[in-house]
Amino acid sequence: MDVTELKNKDDLMMMQSRHAAMGEMINMIAHQWRQPLASISAISGLLSLEVMMDQYEKEHFTQKLDLISELSLELSNTINDFRNFFKEDKVKESTTWRELVEGSIAMIKPVLISKLIKVETVFHENDSFKTYPREIRQVILNLIKNAEDVLVDNAISEPTIWIRTMREGTMRCLEIEDNGGGIPKQIINHIFDPYFSTKMEKNGTGIGLYMSKSIVEKHGKGSLSVYNTRHGACFKIAFPLNS
Template sequence: MKDNIFRNFFDHTIEGILIIEDGFILNLNKAMLEILKYDSKEELIGNLATGILIPNIQQKLLEYNNTIFEEISLLTKEGKIIPAVIKIKDFKEDNKNYKVVFIHNLSDLKEKESLLIEQSRMAAMGEMISMIAHQWKQPLSSIGTAISNLKLRINMKRYEENIFEKKLDDIERYLKYMSTTIDDFRNFFKKDREKELSNIYYIVDIALEMFEEVFERHGISIINKDTKKLENVFLYKNELLQVIINILNNSKDAFLEKEVTPLNKITLEYKELKKVQKIIISDNAGGIKKEILDKIFDPYFSTKNKQNGTGLGLYMSKTIIEKHFDGKIKVSNKKDGACFEITISK
């Protein structure tokens, strides 16, 4: 009777369970079969557990309800690799040592996380389009003025070659600027397929170019303290760019809400350490209220109205840095403003 109760419990848990002896699979439950897409236990019993459990190159730990789980990958019968977390318990029976491995499939969670990142990116699109419109406004106006001037000279039969060349050079320069601008924004919305060797300075510069006209319009100056020479590292360029844009956008909104004048400034600092690189972004927009300081990375938490904020920007920034860069992001109030410190593993 007790054996039947145990078998029923063993085969009807939500999580997958493996029982391992000396590295070989001794038994497994139905949930484990479903996760791995096998038809019967006999296909796996007697095989090495390392044939289906693939540890990550760097050990990743996840804490939930005061219990520590380790992130790994699972290899299914179809050869598909899926993300999971495991918890291992040792036990002894009849003087034999066994390991019980409890496994949670993270596929659905990872998919939802990916969708949230995409939702956050799309939420930023409105802001990006507004920036493009503002950055194009002046060159379009200048192109229109140059064309009108040339038409007037043609009508007046005034064909000064040097003036025509200068006006055409100006138009070419404006069009080149507009082309570069749209390429920067278009690249931002491309999904990162793999890490690329790049430099944090380069990515921050792209973000600053995107904000150049907006910052100038609102009297926000940039203090770039690039005293340290940073090494090139492999990273997801667009994801890091998304994080930088989120933080710069938050600072910009803080200035607009609090109407801080006339010396609005954002300061950028960089640090090169043995295993990590750091970007420190601070402003003098008055800081973040103490009662919400520990909530700003929570999902859907926003101090902005519904029209201007989704509450996903900083949450997804934290997710991206922690999950995709093995790093950390933290915020604090310093002097007369907020300070974001991003740490990226090399």
């Protein structure tokens, strides 16, 4: 295989991972839209009923219309938030683990709440450092999504995700651990391979971890690794302090 082919293959992977991210984005938007959309439809139903019965009062009517505007704004803000979140980073920016983690959690919080998944965070290391924040937030989101998948699939009681940061020697590290039972020994060496997925029947793509690893390693000069704990899988991002 020559270099041009390799380059194209990489572009293809990048495109596929974009598609997968977009699919997930649409799911999350749909989730966050359901409630306000239902409210808008209920309010407008109420208003047209009032008109039909010729029974409306100006002030009440205006109030309800304002509420509809507010809810519509919420819908459009949701889209903008996700748009921004999935944009590409061009330059490195100064940020902290807390900002990165909280930015990722904000995107997926409604889904986690609806699935009763608890997230516990502790930041032992929180100095600011330069990185590509959107890309790292996408990696963190990927890892949280995978944890969510295993917690739901294995119907874990008290499903929990622990996120913690610490300094280890000359590295600043972030760990994401779940209590989903862990990764079977036979596959643990393959999960970072492109297209490796155990979720084929549920349209898993198998590129989440591959892309996450390459983002962390190429862009951040860091490492992404995994080990099993007594609770489940623990993914670890490590960046050199001086990067």
